[in-house]
Amino acid sequence: MKFNFKEEDLIIKPYKSESPVYVRKQKGDYQRIRQFTGLAFVLLFLLIPWLNFQGNQAVLLDIGKQQFHIFSYTFFPQDFTILAGLLIVSCYLLFFITTWLGRIWCGYTCPQTVWTFSFIWVEEWLEGSRNQRIKRDEQPMTLDTLARKSGKHFIWGLIAFLTATTFISYFLPARELYLDLLQWQWDGLTAFWVLFFAVCTYGNAGFLREKMCIYMCPYSRFQSAMFDKNTILVAYDKLRGENRGRRKRKEDPKALDLGDCVDCNLCVEVCPVGIDIRNGLQYECINCGACVDACDQTMAHFNYPKGLISYTSENALEGKKARLLRPKIIGYGIMSILAMAFMVFTLQVRVPIEFSILRDRGALFQLDFKDNVTNSYLLKVTNKSKLDRAFNVSVLEATISLSVDGNVMIKAGEIASVPVHLTMTPENISQRVTQVTLVVAVDNMPDVKVVKETKFFAN
Numbered sequence: 001m002k003f004n005f006k007e008e009d010l011i012i013k014p015y016k017s018e019s020p021v022y023v024r025k026q027k028g029d030y031q032r033i034r035q036f037t038g039l040a041f042v043l044l045f046l047l048i049p050w051l052n053f054q055g056n057q058a059v060l061l062d063i064g065k066q067q068f069h070i071f072s073y074t075f076f077p078q079d080f081t082i083l084a085g086l087l088i089v090s091c092y093l094l095f096f097i098t099t100w101l102g103r104i105w106c107g108y109t110c111p112q113t114v115w116t117f118s119f120i121w122v123e124e125w126l127e128g129s130r131n132q133r134i135k136r137d138e139q140p141m142t143l144d145t146l147a148r149k150s151g152k153h154f155i156w157g158l159i160a161f162l163t164a165t166t167f168i169s170y171f172l173p174a175r176e177l178y179l180d181l182l183q184w185q186w187d188g189l190t191a192f193w194v195l196f197f198a199v200c201t202y203g204n205a206g207f208l209r210e211k212m213c214i215y216m217c218p219y220s221r222f223q224s225a226m227f228d229k230n231t232i233l234v235a236y237d238k239l240r241g242e243n244r245g246r247r248k249r250k251e252d253p254k255a256l257d258l259g260d261c262v263d264c265n266l267c268v269e270v271c272p273v274g275i276d277i278r279n280g281l282q283y284e285c286i287n288c289g290a291c292v293d294a295c296d297q298t299m300a301h302f303n304y305p306k307g308l309i310s311y312t313s314e315n316a317l318e319g320k321k322a323r324l325l326r327p328k329i330i331g332y333g334i335m336s337i338l339a340m341a342f343m344v345f346t347l348q349v350r351v352p353i354e355f356s357i358l359r360d361r362g363a364l365f366q367l368d369f370k371d372n373v374t375n376s377y378l379l380k381v382t383n384k385s386k387l388d389r390a391f392n393v394s395v396l397e398a399t400i401s402l403s404v405d406g407n408v409m410i411k412a413g414e415i416a417s418v419p420v421h422l423t424m425t426p427e428n429i430s431q432r433v434t435q436v437t438l439v440v441a442v443d444n445m446p447d448v449k450v451v452k453e454t455k456f457f458a459n
Contacts, residue, residue, distance in 0.1 A: 020137075021210055021274035023120050024130040024266070028293025034107065038114040046166055049174040054386050061171050067413050073347065074384050074413050078354055082346060089339040096332035098226040100324075102233045106219065107288030112212050115163070115205035116272065119156055126152045130269060156206050157198070164197035210273035213286055220283045229314040230323050234287050236267075236278045236309050237317060244278070249302055260304050267291035267309060277309055287311075352385035353450045355440045365457050371426045373458050379418040381440055383410040390443035393420060397436055399428040400456065407443050422456055429458045 051058040053071050060069045068075040075082060097105060106113060126148045127133045136145050169177050172190065180186050186194075204212055213220060227233075244261035247253060253260065261278065268276045270290040275282050277291050295309040316322045360376035367373060383389055390407040403421040410416045422436060434456040441449035 021272070022130045022134050022269075023272050024269040024294075025124055026266075026270040026290045026294050026297075028289075028296065030289030030293050034117075034288060037108045038117060041109055041111070041114055042118075046162075049166060049169040056386070057173055057175075059170060060173065063171055065413075069386075069413070072386055073350075074352075074386060076354065076382060076384065078382075079350075082343075082350075085339070085343045085346060089336065089343055092332060092336040092339050095226055096329065096336050098223055099228065099231060099329045099332055101287070102227065102231050103219070103223060103285065103287040104232075106213065106217075106286035110286070112204060112217070113272070113286060113288065115159075115201060116209050118159065119205040119209075120272075122155050122159075123152055126155075153206075156202055160198040160202035160205075161194070163201045164194045167197050168194050210284070213273055214284050224283065226328075228326070228328060229320075230326060232311050232313055233281060234277060234285060234289060234292060234309065235281065235312050235314070235317060236261075237307070237312075238278070238280075239317075241278065241308050260299065260302075260308050262298060262302060264298050266294040266298060270294045350384075351448060351450055352383065352389075353391065353440055353442065353448065354382040354384060355450055355452065356380045357438065357452060357454045359454070365459070372423050373426075373429060373456075374421055374423045375456050377420045377422070377438075377454065379420055379438070379440065380415055381408060381410060381418055382415045383412060386412050388412055391440055392443050393418060394439045394441070395422060395436060396439060396451075397434075400424050400434075400436060424456065424458065432458050434458065 048059050049057065056069065058069070058071050062069065066077050094105070123133065127136060127145075136148075139145075165177065165181070168190065177190070180190075208216075241259045241261035243258050244263045245256065245258045246263050247256055247258060267278065268274070268291075270293075271277070272288060272290065273284045273286060275284050277285065289311065292309050292311065296306040299306045299308055313322045356379070358378040358380065360378070363376070365373050365375050379393065381391055383391070388409065388411045390409050392407045393402065393404045395402045401423045403423065404418065408416055408418050420438070424434070435453055436456045437451060437453050439449055439451050441447075
């Protein structure tokens, strides 16, 4: 047996060259839901940095000061466990939603999807419908096409710049950031990061688009591990649709030995990732429902029942009973609730004080003329609350006296250094090393306190 191979067939290509995806505009129930959720997401993203709480920006992730302000809470690097808990909650919620509704997050609220559809809207507004855009790109460049494409890229650039500036306003005070912009006083670092994220937004939503979902997003790769036969997905009813073929509206499909699919190809043209849902479940599908609306529109035109392409499950397509409550989804639901309850409990019992104890490095201990032994310490006290507070320091051991300069006033979110001296008389010293317990509490709120142990050296 002789095989005829061409030289180019033996070359392994890591990336397959693809034609651009021209997305057709589609209206329908699911697209209205997607537009509403996308608009709500964008408005929240734009408005949150402008919210004030107790005279300060409500959400500010101040990396320079290592303080993360979220309404009434201020988090420090010591609170990393809370961030870990938040990630655990997010993971369990992701597993729960994916097992139940598939990639619904990708289709309706993922920033990549929201910004991509926003850029496509600008493209349709200036360059026309899908067929008009294809025709423009196939023809030689004209002055009209140049003007339209220039306007499109200019608006894309403005959206990208606003997106990047808004994103940076989560890390720098928003009012100062925009005031400095108007006065052309941005420093080099601020300008670099705004430009960096603007270029990323412009490239991702304007050019990469579906390639981000297909090649770069890890979610599309591991989603199948959470799917089962009851997961709600966008799917094509092959038993009802095949054999597919074109026909006139009044023709009987059974007489033509055809199914309900009229092979209009609209489901492919409206798909933002350019796949054909009729080929079965594909990891590229983002569950946006555009093909569902397009197919329902065609079915209504031919007076066929809607739902040839629909949100359904594999069991439902096979005529089996779809089960919502099943061990996997119950397990993910319980773990999500437990993780969220633990997070709420952690935040409720969180004490707005943090302090560390540093011993005096100059001398292990000191003796006075009465042979009293003194140990010196430096306390680093952090006020994690949003209010200026007074703190007092005490020692639990009755045999040890404490010397500190009264109550310590610490401003909100700041760290104060508090010198502390502990003294023991000779008659109270029974061992070389004594365990000592220091307490830092909010003045007039004795229950709000932090207790830590240290060592007292006598000789």
